[in-house]
Amino acid sequence: MGLSSFVAKEPRALPVFILADVSGSMQGEKINELNLALREMVSTFQNVDEIRGKFQLCIITFGSSAQVHLPLTDAEKINLTELSAYGRTAMGAAFDIVHDMIEDPTIVSHRSYTPTIVLVSDGMPTDITQEIYNSRKYDDWEPLKKLQTGDRTKKCQRLALGIGTDADEKMLKSFVADPEIPVIKAKDARAISKFFKWVTMSTVARMSSVNPDIVQPASIIFDFDDEDIVI
Amino acid sequence: MIINEAHKSNLHAIAITEAGAKHTAEDSPNQDCSAFLVEDNGFVLSVADGVGSCAKAHEGSTLACHICNRAFKALCDGSLPMNGDDIAQWLVQDWRKELSGKNEDDYCTTLKATFLWNNRIILISLGDGIGMVAVPGQIIMTPKNENDFLNETVCFSSQTNKDSFSINEINVGNSSFVVFLTTDGIANHIIDGQEEGFIRYLLDETASENLRVELSDFFLNVRALNADDKTLGVVKRDC
Numbered sequence: 001m002g003l004s005s006f007v008a009k010e011p012r013a014l015p016v017f018i019l020a021d022v023s024g025s026m027q028g029e030k031i032n033e034l035n036l037a038l039r040e041m042v043s044t045f046q047n048v049d050e051i052r053g054k055f056q057l058c059i060i061t062f063g064s065s066a067q068v069h070l071p072l073t074d075a076e077k078i079n080l081t082e083l084s085a086y087g088r089t090a091m092g093a094a095f096d097i098v099h100d101m102i103e104d105p106t107i108v109s110h111r112s113y114t115p116t117i118v119l120v121s122d123g124m125p126t127d128i129t130q131e132i133y134n135s136r137k138y139d140d141w142e143p144l145k146k147l148q149t150g151d152r153t154k155k156c157q158r159l160a161l162g163i164g165t166d167a168d169e170k171m172l173k174s175f176v177a178d179p180e181i182p183v184i185k186a187k188d189a190r191a192i193s194k195f196f197k198w199v200t201m202s203t204v205a206r207m208s209s210v211n212p213d214i215v216q217p218a219s220i221i222f223d224f225d226d227e228d229i230v231i
Numbered sequence: 232m233i234i235n236e237a238h239k240s241n242l243h244a245i246a247i248t249e250a251g252a253k254h255t256a257e258d259s260p261n262q263d264c265s266a267f268l269v270e271d272n273g274f275v276l277s278v279a280d281g282v283g284s285c286a287k288a289h290e291g292s293t294l295a296c297h298i299c300n301r302a303f304k305a306l307c308d309g310s311l312p313m314n315g316d317d318i319a320q321w322l323v324q325d326w327r328k329e330l331s332g333k334n335e336d337d338y339c340t341t342l343k344a345t346f347l348w349n350n351r352i353i354l355i356s357l358g359d360g361i362g363m364v365a366v367p368g369q370i371i372m373t374p375k376n377e378n379d380f381l382n383e384t385v386c387f388s389s390q391t392n393k394d395s396f397s398i399n400e401i402n403v404g405n406s407s408f409v410v411f412l413t414t415d416g417i418a419n420h421i422i423d424g425q426e427e428g429f430i431r432y433l434l435d436e437t438a439s440e441n442l443r444v445e446l447s448d449f450f451l452n453v454r455a456l457n458a459d460d461k462t463l464g465v466v467k468r469d470c
Contacts, residue, residue: 003437003449006429008422009456052457105379110423114380155380211283211459213380 291338
């Protein structure tokens with residue numbers, strides 16, 4: 001047997017959780033662009049060389065309800081199915097799901113590197129209280145508070161893309177909760193693929209660094225349209 | 232790979248350390264350190280991992296192990312009581328004294344240390360890595376969950392006080408025991424949930440005369456799995 005039988009030869013995982021808005025307003029170009037961006041991200045993760053770890057991806061969709069579209073899966077084993085858009089915007093329910101998954105060490109192992117949570121939405125959450133809706137004090141919103149205070153979730157890197165004029169800038173900033181990480185509020189669907197290229201590049205760079213637990217997203221070098229806002 | 236070994240009475244101490252691939256490529260020093268002192272009635276074993284972003288990480292980890300040795304000498308001469316709080320306080324004070332006039336945050340380091348004196352082992356922990364002590368029927372371990380997703384490990388710094396440490400104690404009496412300390416370059420590659428099995432194997436299945444071979448083999452198996460500096464230390468008593 002020997003002590004070497006206790007060595008975890010499995011590479012350490014860097015989990016990426018995508019919270020994808022699939023509400024009715026995402027129909028058409030937006031959901032098409034999102035599906036394309038996700039395919040490109042998976043392809044990149046599957047083809048990166050010389051990293052001492054592996055990527056894992058989970059996709060949680062939120063429309064009328066929140067669902068795990070893709071359970072946390074090693075990149076090499078992913079077989080993506082297309083997202084389709086319908087219904088409202090149950091973003092809070094998605095926050096609850098991702099919180100519970102990350103806090104569960106049988107899903108996200110103790111050996112994992114710091115997870116990244118990516119939020120993509122074109123609107124406001126519809127599963128919030130009237131009080132939060134009126135006040136826009138999202139830091140008091142229970143599902144977001146849980147993410148910000150969970151033992152493990154509070155350490156995660158959070159990135160966000162808001163698409164179009166209905167995306168709530170204040171909510172996105174509360175979600176990211178880091179003045180050093182920009183929130184992208186893009187005019188239309190064309191920014192989706194650029195945003196995901198940035199997320200992918202940052203994630204690959206982390207995995208190639210000496211300590212992938214240190215989360216410093218790469219500078220935004222992609223040309224967004226003039227109307228896009230980097231907050 | 233550098234191996235240090237010592238025997239005294241029925242105590243056997245061994246420490247293995249190596250700079251990781253990244254530092255080797257840069258021709259930078261190993262930022263891990265290990266040290267032990269073994270006497271007839273006790274020992275100290277420490278491992279430390281300098282925080283890479285700090286300017287003097289290498290000096291910091293070396294200093295941390297050095298002050299543990301000094302603390303042990305103070306235990307031996309009776310000037311330091313054998314209890315966790317006093318030892319932690321002593322370490323912090325000695326750290327501050329050594330770095331007086333300097334920026335402590337240039338020397339940040341984690342630390343795992345065990346002290347045996349008067350048939351008791353005190354296990355002290357600051358930051359990531361693993362520390363475990365096993366006697367027949369009982370195991371103590373440094374806390375695990377606090378190490379998850381650390382992008383800024385707890386470490387010796389300007390903010391450290393005695394309450395920053397986690398402290399565990401175990402009475403070893405006259406029984407066999409084994410101590411295992413390691414920095415995160417090794418700790419991250421012990422199968423999750425099998426840490427107790429690992430230390431039990433060291434205690435029950437690994438004779439002291441085979442420690443060097445077993446630990447070296449284990450170390451070599453972990454070496455290629457990450458680019459971090461790697462250090463482990465073991466003290467075993469067979470009775």
